[in-house]
Amino acid sequence: MQAAPIKLLYDGQCALCRRGMEQLTRRDSKGLIVPEDISDPAFDPTRYGLTAEQVRTVLHVAMPDGRVLRAMEAVRAAYGAVGLGWLVAPTGWPVIRPLADFFYRILARHRLTVSRLLGRKCDSGSCSIHSHR
Numbered sequence: 001m002q003a004a005p006i007k008l009l010y011d012g013q014c015a016l017c018r019r020g021m022e023q024l025t026r027r028d029s030k031g032l033i034v035p036e037d038i039s040d041p042a043f044d045p046t047r048y049g050l051t052a053e054q055v056r057t058v059l060h061v062a063m064p065d066g067r068v069l070r071a072m073e074a075v076r077a078a079y080g081a082v083g084l085g086w087l088v089a090p091t092g093w094p095v096i097r098p099l100a101d102f103f104y105r106i107l108a109r110h111r112l113t114v115s116r117l118l119g120r121k122c123d124s125g126s127c128s129i130h131s132h133r
Contacts, residue, residue: 004032004064005031005032005033005034005064005081006032006033006034006061006062006063006064006077006078006081007034007035007036007061007062008021008024008033008034008035008036008059008060008061008074008078009036009038009043009045009048009055009059009060009061009062010035010036010037010038010059011037011038011039011056012037012038012039012040013039014039014111014112014115015115016111016114016115016118017111021035024078024079024081024082027082027083027084028081028082029082032081032082033078033081033082038052038055038056048060048062048068049068050068057108058070058071058074058104058105058108059071059074059075059078059108060074061073061074061077061078063077071101071104071105071108072088072091072092072097072100072101072104075088075091075104076088076089076091076092
């Protein structure tokens with residue numbers, strides 16, 4: 001586990017995203033996750049070498065060494081920071097990793113629908129994911 005905090009770039013306008021962030025920060029007894037709301041007008045994705053479209057597409061984590069992790073790598077880093085890395089460790093195993101990455105991208109793309117199915121509403125439509133294709 002790292003000693004320096006990571007920055008987790010999440011969509012504060014998305015109810016599902018907010019809920020996930022709240023759960024992680026509740027478990028973060030050592031203050032190793034610094035949440036950054038990408039929907040905040042002051043948020044500047046270029047500070048991390050990213051575009052607004054990129055940060056809206058998947059979860060990102062900015063590591064203390066300057067690396068930016070995306071998608072399932074970001075999820076594994078966030079869970080690891082709060083001591084729950086063992087829960088998502090199998091998603092990094094060679095046989096499971098491609099499947100986990102595939103299903104994560106589906107979930108990320110359809111998070112608005114998933115949020116509605118779970119009874120949560122995304123605010124301002126910012127949960128909608130725009131494909132790069």
